[in-house]
Amino acid sequence: xxxxxxxxxxxxxxxxxxxxxxxxxxxxxxxxxxxxxxxxxxxxxxxxxxxxxxxxxxxxxxxxxxxxxxxxxxxxxxxxxxxxxxxxxxxxxxxxxxxxxxxxxxxxxxxxxxxxxxxxxxxxxxxxxxxxxxxxxxxxxx
Numbered sequence: 001x002x003x004x005x006x007x008x009x010x011x012x013x014x015x016x017x018x019x020x021x022x023x024x025x026x027x028x029x030x031x032x033x034x035x036x037x038x039x040x041x042x043x044x045x046x047x048x049x050x051x052x053x054x055x056x057x058x059x060x061x062x063x064x065x066x067x068x069x070x071x072x073x074x075x076x077x078x079x080x081x082x083x084x085x086x087x088x089x090x091x092x093x094x095x096x097x098x099x100x101x102x103x104x105x106x107x108x109x110x111x112x113x114x115x116x117x118x119x120x121x122x123x124x125x126x127x128x129x130x131x132x133x134x135x136x137x138x139x140x141x142x
Contacts, residue, residue, distance in 0.1 A: 038070040044079065045070075047094065050139050051107055052081050055115045058136035059122055060085050070094070083118065090121035104139050111137045 038044040048070040056068055066084040073080060081092045092114055115135035122128045 035071040035074055037072075041072070044072065046142075047079065047107075048081075050142070051094070051111045051114065054138065054140060055111055055118055055135045056083060059115070059118050059133045064127060081114070083121070085122070085125065086127040088121075088125050088127070090118065092117050107139045108137065111139060 036044065038048040048068070052068060052070055056065065060083075064085045066086070068081065068083050070079065070081045072078070078096050079094045081094055083090045083092070094110055094114065115137050119133055119135055122133050123131055
């Protein structure tokens with residue numbers, strides 16, 4: 001019995017939307033142009049150094065990583081992060097309070113949640129589809 005081989009099927013869906021809010025926030029809705037970022041704020045710099053950077057460095061290679069920004073939203077004052085790797089962006093909620101948590105246990109909780117989200121993003125990305133990468137969650141000393 002002869003069975004015909006069917007060609008492999010691959011689909012791809014790209015959705016792009018533009019709203020008036022996008023025009024007001026040219027960096028995207030999760031990183032408003034006027035947001036306070038880790039580039040100019042010592043608390044956000046410290047949160048990035050102790051929580052975000054160790055996780056990102058353990059999951060993404062230097063060749064994959066394009067940018068990381070930790071910022072405070074101007075509305076709601078929530079602290080969030082964006083990670084761009086090979087043209088794909090992941091958005092992360094870090095905490096509701098503006099001030100850096102004092103307790104290492106709170107930082108460890110934030111790092112664990114961020115690590116889980118970033119691991120999922122990478123495994124679902126176009127550049128590392130299906131790869132299971134495990135993030136490092138240790139918090140460096142203050």
